[in-house]
Amino acid sequence: MHGIEEHYYKIIRIFLKTLGIWPYQQSYLTLVQRVLFTSILSTFIIVQLLAFFTMRFSTGLLLRILSLVFPTLLVIIKYCTFVIQADKVKQLIGQVGDDLNLLQDKSEIDIIKKYADSINFITIYGIVFCHFGILCYLTLQFLPLILDVIVPLNTSRSLKLMAITEYFVNREKYASAMLLHEILTVYTGVMTLCSTGLTIMTYILHACALLKIASHRMKHAIQEDVLAMSNPVKEYLLYQKIVDIVFIHRRVMQFISFSVSSFVVSFALLLIFGVISLSLNLFRLLQLMTVTYDIGEISVIFLLVTLHINYMFAVNYGGEILQNHGMELFEATYNGLWYAAPLRTQKLLLFIMQKTTVKVTLICGGIFVASLEGFVTLVNAAVSYFTVIYSTR
Numbered sequence: 001m002h003g004i005e006e007h008y009y010k011i012i013r014i015f016l017k018t019l020g021i022w023p024y025q026q027s028y029l030t031l032v033q034r035v036l037f038t039s040i041l042s043t044f045i046i047v048q049l050l051a052f053f054t055m056r057f058s059t060g061l062l063l064r065i066l067s068l069v070f071p072t073l074l075v076i077i078k079y080c081t082f083v084i085q086a087d088k089v090k091q092l093i094g095q096v097g098d099d100l101n102l103l104q105d106k107s108e109i110d111i112i113k114k115y116a117d118s119i120n121f122i123t124i125y126g127i128v129f130c131h132f133g134i135l136c137y138l139t140l141q142f143l144p145l146i147l148d149v150i151v152p153l154n155t156s157r158s159l160k161l162m163a164i165t166e167y168f169v170n171r172e173k174y175a176s177a178m179l180l181h182e183i184l185t186v187y188t189g190v191m192t193l194c195s196t197g198l199t200i201m202t203y204i205l206h207a208c209a210l211l212k213i214a215s216h217r218m219k220h221a222i223q224e225d226v227l228a229m230s231n232p233v234k235e236y237l238l239y240q241k242i243v244d245i246v247f248i249h250r251r252v253m254q255f256i257s258f259s260v261s262s263f264v265v266s267f268a269l270l271l272i273f274g275v276i277s278l279s280l281n282l283f284r285l286l287q288l289m290t291v292t293y294d295i296g297e298i299s300v301i302f303l304l305v306t307l308h309i310n311y312m313f314a315v316n317y318g319g320e321i322l323q324n325h326g327m328e329l330f331e332a333t334y335n336g337l338w339y340a341a342p343l344r345t346q347k348l349l350l351f352i353m354q355k356t357t358v359k360v361t362l363i364c365g366g367i368f369v370a371s372l373e374g375f376v377t378l379v380n381a382a383v384s385y386f387t388v389i390y391s392t393r
Contacts, residue, residue, distance in 0.1 A: 268365030319370025326360030
């Protein structure tokens with residue numbers, strides 16, 4: 001089963017290792033990576049906040065700076081969570097490997113392979129999408145230099161930073177260094193959100209795969225050939241099959257519970273700061289579209305808003321499909337030949353029905369259930385805060 005497990009992580013692992021947050025990395029190089037990337041992200045927040053000391057304070061300045069401070073803060077939370085909870089992340093990966101050893105036949109291996117292929121596809125899609133966004137950002141940032149080559153003017157065009165920062169140095173002399181800091185922050189931030197988000201999505205899809213296997217076993221648990229056997233043999237076989245299904249369902253519930261408890265604090269912070277960040281960037285996007293008409297800045301903020309919405313949707317969609325897979329197990333139990341099974345087996349099936357009527361949910365931060373309805377709730381909350389900001393501008 002190690003080949004399937006490798007298929008789960010073979011792409012994500014590359015980026016997690018590059019960022020220094022792959023849980024099996026324990027070396028001085030890893031420590032250097034963590035210090036480096038944390039410094040890049042934290043100093044980018046600091047140099048933005050320092051602008052308050054050198055510029056005249058206004059509500060517009062506050063909202064403009066916070067619209068980039070909050071996304072960076074989200075990245076730091078995700079990065080530090082994977083550093084602090086490295087042992088738990090490793091334990092979750094280990095449990096995935098242990099779960100693969102529970103597979104009994106080729107059909108169950110095929111189910112796991114199907115979900116592994118889905119994980120691989122989502123990983124490739126997510127990384128390509130993120131790199132496309134980064135490429136668009138870089139194109140907009142270096143557009144003045146590109147235009148100097150294509151359509152030269154008497155004077156060279158100057159580079160413009162996306163963020164308002166204060167480094168207490170000559171801005172013209174060190175413009176390239178400041179731009180490099182911003183580019184490194186953007187790339188580190190996007191890839192951190194992408195790789196950590198894809199890791200969590202891998203856990204969700206693995207739980208879905210186990211529920212699918214449990215449903216598959218339930219559909220084939222009570223067969224006519226088994227019911228035709230003598231009573232002691234029939235009861236024993238059905239009992240063993242039901243016990244195996246209960247065991248897998250219990251493994252799934254424990255896996256989800258441990259996953260949620262490992263990230264409960266970070267999920268709560270991400271929910272709060274994520275909604276605030278989306279609200280601020282929606283407001284800034286509207287300002288740019290109605291006041292400044294700066295196409296480059298509008299495009300960058302639009303990409304940032306798109307990243308917020310896509311990230312929220314991906315996590316909530318994962319919670320939705322997890323719920324659907326949980327209900328599928330209930331339907332497989334209810335639609336089977338339970339009425340023809342011995343009384344002892346029917347009691348066991350009733351126990352499973354009672355357990356599966358409770359939705360398998362992904363509770364983020366202990367306060368929010370991830371689902372498509374939850375996604376709409378988050379977006380509505382962000383839009384509500386956006387309208388409040390707009391009305392008090």
